[in-house]
Amino acid sequence: MHRLAGFTGLPAQIAKIIFMAIADAALVAMFFASLSKHGGLLTIVIAIIFIVTNIVYFSPRTVPLKFLLPGLILLITFVVVPVAYTIQMSAFNYRTGNEISQPEAFKQIMSQGLQPDAANTSFDFLVGRVDGKLVGLITNQADHTSAIATESGVTPLAPADVKIIDGRVVGASGFTALTPDEAANLDSTISNLKFPDGHGAYISPQGDSAILLTQTYLYDKKKGTITDTLSGEVFKDNGVGNFANTKDSHQLLQPGWKAFNTFANYTHLFTDPVVRGPFIGVFVWTTIFAFTTVIMMFSVGLLLAIVLNQKLRFRRFYRSILILPYAIPSFMSILIWGGMFNRQYGAINGLFHTHIDWFNNPWLAKATILIVNLWLGFPYFYLVSSGALQAIPAELEEAASIDGAKTSTILRLIKLPLLLQILSPLLISSFAFNFNNFNIVYLLTGGGPTDVLHGKTAGATDILITYTYKTAFGSAEQNLGLACAISVIIFFIIGSISMWSLKRSKVLEQI
Amino acid sequence: MINKRFGIVSAVAAAALAVTGFAVPAHAAARTITVWADDQRGPQLTKLIDGNTSIAPGYVIKVKYFSSLDALQSAWDKSTAAGGPDVLTGPASFASQGGKSGKLQYLRLLATTTAGIPTSGWASMSYQRRIYGVPLDVDTTAFVWNKDLFGTSAPATFGDMVNYYNTNKTAKGLKGGICAFEGTWGSHAVLTALGGGAWATKGANADYSKVVLNSPAFIANAKKYLLDSSGKSTGFFQWDGCADAFKAGKIPFAITGAWNFDGIASAKINYGLGATPGLTASTKGAQWVNYSGAFLTTYSATHGVQGGALKLVQGYFASAEGQLAMSLASKRPPANTAAASKITDPSTLAVGLAAQTGTPQVSPALDDKAGGSNWYDTLGSAYTDIFVKGKDITATLNAAAAILAKNFADAAANL
Structure with missing residues (x-):
C-alpha cells in the first residue's frame, strides 16, 4: 500500500x-x-x-x-x-393512535380513567417534608380547610397550625416546604404522587394545585380486560394494538400501541379495494413516468450533443447556456415553472393568451410534469452524451463513411449501440431516480389533481413515493406501517429492475 | 514500538477529552421546559418567555420555533420523547391528533382556570370528552375591503359587492371580487353568507347529521351571485393564490386574519375591517372560529419537567396576564375573557367582533375523511369543478355533500 x-x-x-x-x-x-x-x-x-x-x-x-x-x-x-x-x-400496526409502546399506552389509558369528582374538588398545593417524608400541604379551594396529605392518608390541620400570607397557606407546623429548585429536581416523583383521601379517591398534584381524582377504569389482569365503572363497558386487547369494546369492536380506548401484525399491511395493500385501486393506478403511472421521462431526457440530450458536436458558430455559447437549467437548484426551477403554468396569473397562458388549466386536468398535469422534468434533466444527458460521443473512436465513423454509410445509418447502427452500451448504467440509475422523483411531483402538482368527488384518494400525477408520503404524513390520520410496506415494495421493484437491467447490459461484468 | 503506540493513543485520548469538554452540552438542560411554536407565534413567545425562570420557579423556559405551521406539524408528527417538546402551541386540531396518538397529556383543570375561557374554547381543545390543551387566542378571519376602491363605508350586502365588481371589472382591471386569502378555510364566510356551510345547527348546537353545503338556498344564491347565466364563474369569487391581486389593488374585498394585516398595510392598501356582508343588511357571513392552544405533552413526564410545564400551561398560558401579553404581541383576540376585556387595539377588536358571528371550527369533523377526503379537499375539488371547470353546481355539491355526510357522522361518534 x-x-x-x-x-x-x-x-x-x-x-x-x-x-x-x-x-x-x-x-x-x-x-x-x-x-x-x-x-x-x-x-x-x-x-x-x-x-x-x-x-x-x-x-x-x-x-x-x-x-x-x-x-x-x-x-x-x-x-x-x-x-x-x-x-x-412494515410488520407493525403503526399509525395515528398506534404510535407508542404497549406499557406507555396502558399507563395513559389508566391515567385517563382518573376522573375528577362531580364538584371538581381542587386544592392549593405545596410540596414539602414532614419527618423527612415527602408530603403535600393542601388547602381546599372551596372551604379553605387545610390538611397534610401523605401516602397513608390525609390529616386535617387546625387553623392555628397553618401559616397564611396574602390569603394563601404557605406553611404549617412541622412542615418544611421544598425550595423551587428542590421541587424541580423531584419533578417526576412529585408529579406521580397520589395521596389517598380515605374514601377511595386520590389527591393528585397538578402544578401549583392538586385535584381529587377517582379511578374509573378497573383492570383485570387475569382476564386482560379494562372495565369502565361508570358505563359498565368492558374493553379487551384486540390483538392489533387497542383495547376494544367487547360489544362494539369499533369503539376503542385511546391511545393504542404499536402492535406486531406480520403481513397485515401487505395483505391490506392488495386486498382492500380502497387501498388497492389507487396503488395499482399509481404504480402504472410511476412506471410510465419514469420510463417516458428518461427516454425524453436522453433523446433531447443526445440530439443536442450530436448537433453541438458539429462545428458551429457560437458553439461554446450554446454549450454554456444549455448547462443553465442544471446549474439552478431544481426546487427553485420547479416552483418557478409552477408559477408559469398557473391558470390565471402564469406566464405561459399569458404568452399565448390562453386559459388552459394545466394543473386541474389529469392529462395536462401529467404533461406538465414531463415537460418540467425534461427541462431539469436534459442538460445532464447532454453532458454525458457529449462525453460518450467523443469517446467513440473517429475511425469507426470514417470507415463507415468510406463504405458508403449515410450519417443516419452511422448514428443508428454504430453510434447509438455504442452509446447505449456506455450509458446503460446512467439510464438505469436515472430510471431508478425518477421512479422516486419526489420533488418534481410534490412541488409542481402536489400529486394532483385528485378527483375526490368521485372517490379518488390518489392524485392523477401521484407516483409511488408521493403516494407513500401522503399515506404516511399527508393528513391528520397517518398510516406509517402501510407507508413502510409500500416503501419496501418500491425498494424491491427498483432493486429488481436495476439488477435485471445491469445484468442484461452486462455492465457489471465489465467493471 | 508499544510505548510509541501507547503514547499516540494517550495523546489522542487527551486531545479527545479536551475537545469533548467543549462538545458535550452542560447537563443543566435537564430542567429546561421546551416550548414548540410556528413562525407566527414563535418570535412573539421568544420575546415574552424565552429564558424565563419566574413563571415556573426552578425551571428555565426555552422556546423553539419552526419556519411554518407545516414545518411545526411535520416535526410534531415525527417527534419522540428523545427530542420532542414539553409544551406545544398551535391550532386546535393538535388536540384530537395528540389525544388519539397519546403524545398529549390529558389535562385536569381547576374550576378557576376553566371559568376564564368560554366553553367553545374548551370544546375545541377536547377529544373524546377530555381536554388536552388550554385555548390561547381566537384563530379566525375578518372581512377586509379596499377603501380606495369601494369607499370608506363597508358594503351593506353581498349584492353590493357583486354589483361593484360587475360594474368596475373592466374599467378597473379587477381580477376578482372577493378573495379568501386562506383558501377553502377562509372561504367559509362566503358559503354561509349565501346560505351554505358545512353542517346545520339545532339551537346553539351543531347538527352533524345534516350537511348544508348543497342546500337549495345556497345553490340558488351561488347561481345568482357567483355564476353567470350559462353556469360559468363570473370571476367574482377567488380562493386560490389571489392574495397578491388584493394587495395590488385588483380585488376590492377579501377575507383574512390578523396575521396578514401588516402585509396588507405594507402593500399600501387603505383597508377597513368588519364582518362579511350577507344577503341582507342585517345578516352576515360566518367564518370559522377556531382557537389556538397550548398543549402539555406526555414527553414532559419523560423529561422530568411535567410539574413545571403544567405551571407554564395553567399559570401563564391560560391566565389573563399571559394571554393579554400574547395578544398585544400577536394582535389576535385572546381566549381569556378577562384579557379580552382589556384589548384596545382596533384591529384586534374588529377581528374579535367578527368572531362573534362565526361558526365554531370543529377540527375532528372537518379533518375526518371517512367519506374519502376531508372537508377542505372536498370543498377545494368542488370549487375547481364549479368555478374553474364550469361543471353543474347541483350535481357537484351533491357529490361533495355525500362525502361530507360520512365524515361528519364518523366524527360525531368521537366528539
Missing part, C-alpha cells in the same frame, strides 16, 4: 492524532448525548463505531479497512439501518 506522496513521518502522525482526536471527541459527545436521552440501540452503535474506529486506525494490520471504514459506517448508518427499520416497521 502506497503512502500519500510526501505526507509521511511526524506531520502525518500529528495530522492523524488531530483527526482521531476530533473524531473521538465527536463520538464521545454523541455517545453521552444519546445516553442522556436513553438512546438504547443508537448508544450501543456509537460505542461500537468508537471502538472499531480506534482499533482500525491504530492497528498496522488493517490498512485496507482504513480506507473502507468511513464508507462502510456511512453505508450502514444511512442505507442499511433505514432499510432494515422500514422493513421492521
Whole structure:
C-alpha cells in the first residue's frame, strides 16, 4: 500500500492524532448525548463505531479497512439501518393512535380513567417534608380547610397550625416546604404522587394545585380486560394494538400501541379495494413516468450533443447556456415553472393568451410534469452524451463513411449501440431516480389533481413515493406501517429492475 | 514500538477529552421546559418567555420555533420523547391528533382556570370528552375591503359587492371580487353568507347529521351571485393564490386574519375591517372560529419537567396576564375573557367582533375523511369543478355533500 506522496513521518502522525482526536471527541459527545436521552440501540452503535474506529486506525494490520471504514459506517448508518427499520416497521400496526409502546399506552389509558369528582374538588398545593417524608400541604379551594396529605392518608390541620400570607397557606407546623429548585429536581416523583383521601379517591398534584381524582377504569389482569365503572363497558386487547369494546369492536380506548401484525399491511395493500385501486393506478403511472421521462431526457440530450458536436458558430455559447437549467437548484426551477403554468396569473397562458388549466386536468398535469422534468434533466444527458460521443473512436465513423454509410445509418447502427452500451448504467440509475422523483411531483402538482368527488384518494400525477408520503404524513390520520410496506415494495421493484437491467447490459461484468 | 503506540493513543485520548469538554452540552438542560411554536407565534413567545425562570420557579423556559405551521406539524408528527417538546402551541386540531396518538397529556383543570375561557374554547381543545390543551387566542378571519376602491363605508350586502365588481371589472382591471386569502378555510364566510356551510345547527348546537353545503338556498344564491347565466364563474369569487391581486389593488374585498394585516398595510392598501356582508343588511357571513392552544405533552413526564410545564400551561398560558401579553404581541383576540376585556387595539377588536358571528371550527369533523377526503379537499375539488371547470353546481355539491355526510357522522361518534 502506497503512502500519500510526501505526507509521511511526524506531520502525518500529528495530522492523524488531530483527526482521531476530533473524531473521538465527536463520538464521545454523541455517545453521552444519546445516553442522556436513553438512546438504547443508537448508544450501543456509537460505542461500537468508537471502538472499531480506534482499533482500525491504530492497528498496522488493517490498512485496507482504513480506507473502507468511513464508507462502510456511512453505508450502514444511512442505507442499511433505514432499510432494515422500514422493513421492521412494515410488520407493525403503526399509525395515528398506534404510535407508542404497549406499557406507555396502558399507563395513559389508566391515567385517563382518573376522573375528577362531580364538584371538581381542587386544592392549593405545596410540596414539602414532614419527618423527612415527602408530603403535600393542601388547602381546599372551596372551604379553605387545610390538611397534610401523605401516602397513608390525609390529616386535617387546625387553623392555628397553618401559616397564611396574602390569603394563601404557605406553611404549617412541622412542615418544611421544598425550595423551587428542590421541587424541580423531584419533578417526576412529585408529579406521580397520589395521596389517598380515605374514601377511595386520590389527591393528585397538578402544578401549583392538586385535584381529587377517582379511578374509573378497573383492570383485570387475569382476564386482560379494562372495565369502565361508570358505563359498565368492558374493553379487551384486540390483538392489533387497542383495547376494544367487547360489544362494539369499533369503539376503542385511546391511545393504542404499536402492535406486531406480520403481513397485515401487505395483505391490506392488495386486498382492500380502497387501498388497492389507487396503488395499482399509481404504480402504472410511476412506471410510465419514469420510463417516458428518461427516454425524453436522453433523446433531447443526445440530439443536442450530436448537433453541438458539429462545428458551429457560437458553439461554446450554446454549450454554456444549455448547462443553465442544471446549474439552478431544481426546487427553485420547479416552483418557478409552477408559477408559469398557473391558470390565471402564469406566464405561459399569458404568452399565448390562453386559459388552459394545466394543473386541474389529469392529462395536462401529467404533461406538465414531463415537460418540467425534461427541462431539469436534459442538460445532464447532454453532458454525458457529449462525453460518450467523443469517446467513440473517429475511425469507426470514417470507415463507415468510406463504405458508403449515410450519417443516419452511422448514428443508428454504430453510434447509438455504442452509446447505449456506455450509458446503460446512467439510464438505469436515472430510471431508478425518477421512479422516486419526489420533488418534481410534490412541488409542481402536489400529486394532483385528485378527483375526490368521485372517490379518488390518489392524485392523477401521484407516483409511488408521493403516494407513500401522503399515506404516511399527508393528513391528520397517518398510516406509517402501510407507508413502510409500500416503501419496501418500491425498494424491491427498483432493486429488481436495476439488477435485471445491469445484468442484461452486462455492465457489471465489465467493471 | 508499544510505548510509541501507547503514547499516540494517550495523546489522542487527551486531545479527545479536551475537545469533548467543549462538545458535550452542560447537563443543566435537564430542567429546561421546551416550548414548540410556528413562525407566527414563535418570535412573539421568544420575546415574552424565552429564558424565563419566574413563571415556573426552578425551571428555565426555552422556546423553539419552526419556519411554518407545516414545518411545526411535520416535526410534531415525527417527534419522540428523545427530542420532542414539553409544551406545544398551535391550532386546535393538535388536540384530537395528540389525544388519539397519546403524545398529549390529558389535562385536569381547576374550576378557576376553566371559568376564564368560554366553553367553545374548551370544546375545541377536547377529544373524546377530555381536554388536552388550554385555548390561547381566537384563530379566525375578518372581512377586509379596499377603501380606495369601494369607499370608506363597508358594503351593506353581498349584492353590493357583486354589483361593484360587475360594474368596475373592466374599467378597473379587477381580477376578482372577493378573495379568501386562506383558501377553502377562509372561504367559509362566503358559503354561509349565501346560505351554505358545512353542517346545520339545532339551537346553539351543531347538527352533524345534516350537511348544508348543497342546500337549495345556497345553490340558488351561488347561481345568482357567483355564476353567470350559462353556469360559468363570473370571476367574482377567488380562493386560490389571489392574495397578491388584493394587495395590488385588483380585488376590492377579501377575507383574512390578523396575521396578514401588516402585509396588507405594507402593500399600501387603505383597508377597513368588519364582518362579511350577507344577503341582507342585517345578516352576515360566518367564518370559522377556531382557537389556538397550548398543549402539555406526555414527553414532559419523560423529561422530568411535567410539574413545571403544567405551571407554564395553567399559570401563564391560560391566565389573563399571559394571554393579554400574547395578544398585544400577536394582535389576535385572546381566549381569556378577562384579557379580552382589556384589548384596545382596533384591529384586534374588529377581528374579535367578527368572531362573534362565526361558526365554531370543529377540527375532528372537518379533518375526518371517512367519506374519502376531508372537508377542505372536498370543498377545494368542488370549487375547481364549479368555478374553474364550469361543471353543474347541483350535481357537484351533491357529490361533495355525500362525502361530507360520512365524515361528519364518523366524527360525531368521537366528539
